[in-house]
Amino acid sequence: MKDQAVVVFTDLDATLLGLDDYSFEKARTGLDLCRSLQIPVIAVTSKTLDETKLWIKRIGLDQRFIFENGGGIHLENGKIIDLGVDYSVLRQVMLKLSSTFPVRGFGDMKTEEIAERTGLSLEEAKIAALRRFSEPFVCQETDFEKLENVVGIHGLQIVRGGRFYHLQASGQSKGNAVAYLLKRFKADFGRVFSIALGDSPNDFSMLSKADSPWLVRQPGQEQIIPEINNLKITAKIGPEGWSEAVLTTLNKR
Ligand SMILES: [Mg+2]
Known part of the structure; x- marks a missing residue:
């Protein structure tokens, strides 16, 4: 796997950001590791274009991101790919x-x-x-x-x-937008190893597209667990679980 490019697709709320405090402090170790390995971390969120722009700047994520549940993709050159209904x-x-x-x-x-x-x-x-x-x-x-x-x-x-x-x-999903970006990555880099992280049902389509899908644990006990091949569940909650997943996956490689 060493010769493959790696890419991380991540939900924000209750995954990379704490559910109540929107803090990514506890994900710092994982984020630092991605940065040092030059692995792009791509936000895949239900947030709007302008909200996501603020967050990727705050956290230091990749310029490419997916907003409004796969309705739109923001490319590195600022161009928007429109996959949703107005x-x-x-x-x-x-x-x-x-x-x-x-x-x-x-x-x-x-x-x-x-x-x-x-x-x-x-x-x-x-x-x-x-x-x-x-x-x-x-x-x-x-x-x-x-x-x-x-x-x-x-x-x-x-x-x-x-x-x-x-x-x-009806065709709009995080998974379809992730598939679109993965195709582009593969055209650029050949082989690509993808990691995806999310906590909610609107993340499941994205998780099912990744080589290494992670369900990040939510506080409380009512989390829905999907049947997805190779799915792993973090032991820790939210951003702390995010780091756990990224470290576990990257250190195995
Ligand atoms: Mg979430």
Whole structure:
């Protein structure tokens, strides 16, 4: 494996960032190792373009990243690859849904409410609301199967993230966007060894595309564990588990 290029794809919330404090301090050892080996760490997140830009700068991640659950890919030259359905369409559908189902999207919430629900500052919440390809929403108890059917009729799907459900295009996933970038990496480097890290169902499509998929443990006990070939689960939680996974995988190589 020594002659292969290595690439890391990672979810942010509750994976590389702490669930409540958004801190990546405990992932420092893993991040430093990647940096010293010149391994690109690529954010794959439900966050918006502008939010993700802030985070990759803060953490020092690769210029390439995947935002809004695979709706868009930001390339190293600033170009955006568009893989999702336009936000205005998602809002029209959300509006229709809200007359029958107890759903409320970011577009229905004031900045203060988004800040409260996410634990972000008002400034950050404003940027989180600048959506392009996905609408995060909350949903009270309802016939979820019926909701998913109606959403499907519109060519859309619901994906479950750590904090919210997300309304987005039916073919849109972190996994499809990761596959797109992997193809590019392989064209550039030949053989590529990929590591992927995530904690929630919206990460599973991405985990299934990687050579070394890691489910990062969440605090609490209700985490859904997918059936994915070769999947490993960290012993430690969140960013600490992130370092554990990266160190374990890279030290084995
Ligand atoms: Mg997450």
